[in-house]
Amino acid sequence: MFGFLKRFRKKSPWILHYNTGSCNGCDIEILACLGPKYDLERFGIVNKGNPKQADILLVTGPVTKRARARLLRLYMQMPEPKVVVAVGACACTGGVFRYMYNVENGVDRYIPVDVYVPGCAARPENIIEGVKKAIEIWERKKKERIELPKLVEGVEGEPLDRRTLIRQLEEKFCKRLPGEEEE
Amino acid sequence: MKAILLLVALLSPILGGIVYGIERKLKARMQNRMGPPLLQPFYDFFKLADKRALQIHSFHSLMGIAFFVAAWFAVFALLVGPNILVAVFLHVLALLFFTAGGFSVKSPYSVMGALRELAHILAAEPILVFAVIALYLTTGSWDIEGILSSGKVPLFEMPLLFAALVLTIPIVLKRSPFDISEAHQEIIGGAEIEYSGIFYEAVYTAKWLEYIFIGTLIFLFGGSNYLIGFLLVALTFLLVWLIDNSTTRLTVHHMMKFAWGVLLPLAAFNVFWIAIWR
């Protein structure tokens, strides 16, 4: 039964695209993949924009400190089976932003990444190849819930599990928007 | 006749899926793209069945399934069941289930989508009711078999109402310029945003049923001349998809003004004219 259903995975992967503070170069290339020239929709790939219905998370950007909590949240809101593709040099290692005071040097410090797509900006052909690889990995994944046992470095450098980290990060960064301080 | 109608009603999710596949393909061709394969909606369907379902709470999920069931009942009432007026009311009921589901979660996009969905109901359903009343006035029958064997073609007596109905279809199917409650770039699907896995599947499939529901209503305007009916359905859907591809989204106020200021007077004028003239 589930073998039968699994066969349809590669025919309809839905994408969620999240920008963690990239320069928009890679985002434009992702949109170019979905446009008339490369037309990923002929493989059934659509950009869903909704984590609850998406299968593949395309992350661009070096993960700025403000984007961390949202990145974790989006990852946790996606139902299994799911795969993550880091698009661009920034998302893989931090790229030109590496070691800057406001970035986290790549996506894999916070969420498990399945495919790295290099390039600054990543070429549409590379992105398509990366998504293809991601689909191959995705076909082997299970439906069971992925627990995240690996501890990550917290805000103060102490080891934390991701759920606690989200709460801490949101308290520290997300409430400090202008106008919200008085509450 | 009865057997064919029953068969169409039973197979309506599959037929609706095929119509949706055709729509995606045609729209891609209009944008100079290849487009997905014709059976893409079914591939999506099977894939969604294999995803883990994240539930918000049981009422929310139940409303998603109730939306699908009530939409199917509406198609049944239209094609087999008591009469076509009941079908329109069941259609409203289905949308109300969907709205209730949208209101029951905290997500702002979901609540906003549900609010806009109510505006859609207000804008579109009166015209559907007028269409059904006009069908009765011209053919003298409330049920589909009576209309199909009445020997009349309702289109010739109600051109204005038919024009109003065609322009209502973007509101019912949530196509541009009236894709206000769905608005994928703005509120990411509106009331459907919190559904996932098998529950999203119910909502996704319920939308296919609307094609059959609306398509049948259009077909009835051909009366007992089936060729005119089929032509009407094909041309209407083509027109709706063309409009969808070439316009941008309007606001709720535009939609309400257009529906209540232009479409409803057109429909009402046509119905009263027929009622007095007969």
Ligand code: SF4
């Ligand atoms: S990899 Fe290069 S193009 Fe892509 S987001 Fe980073 S800096 Fe921009």
